[in-house]
């Protein structure tokens with residue numbers, strides 16, 4: 001009797017295993033590719049790294065000048081060449097010239113990063129300026 005029970009169990013396991021190895025139906029059935037369908041739409045103003053140079057070339061330098069006068073001149077001075085009187089009296093590293101020297105040599109992407117996220121006493125502007133305006137102000141600074 002025990003032998004029969006053991007045999008029945010063995011047959012039962014064997015058939016269960018052969019069913020669970022039936023992957024072919026899963027491979028062939030209709031399915032959704034998670035990477036194709038669930039990518040979130042990038043936020044407005046997102047620019048692929050490979051497209052950055054052309055975006056900087058396209059944006060309006062005139063708009064950038066307008067943004068600069070409002071947000072940057074107070075520290076970097078109107079002509080961007082030296083710290084403003086106010087900023088020269090701030091403690092810590094003063095704002096550098098944006099027309100000559102190391103800061104002026106930075107790539108547009110590096111400047112965009114600083115304008116977006118700040119650096120030491122330099123404030124971040126990602127909360128205040130949309131990406132288009134940040135690129136525009138970088139284009140303006142680069143055009144000086």
Ligand code: HEC
Pocket residue numbers: 068071072073074075076087093094095096098103106110111114115119120121122123125137138141
């Ligand atoms: C509150 C004063 C202040 C304002 C306003 C300000 N900056 Fe600055 N900025 C600084 C200071 C200070 C530094 C130097 C940071 C350091 O190197 O420690 C700096 C550095 C920079 C640099 C050079 C960063 C580097 O790579 O070394 C750039 C480019 C720059 N600012 C652009 C801008 C632009 C564009 C704006 C306007 C959107 C702006 N800044 C507004 C104070 C300011």
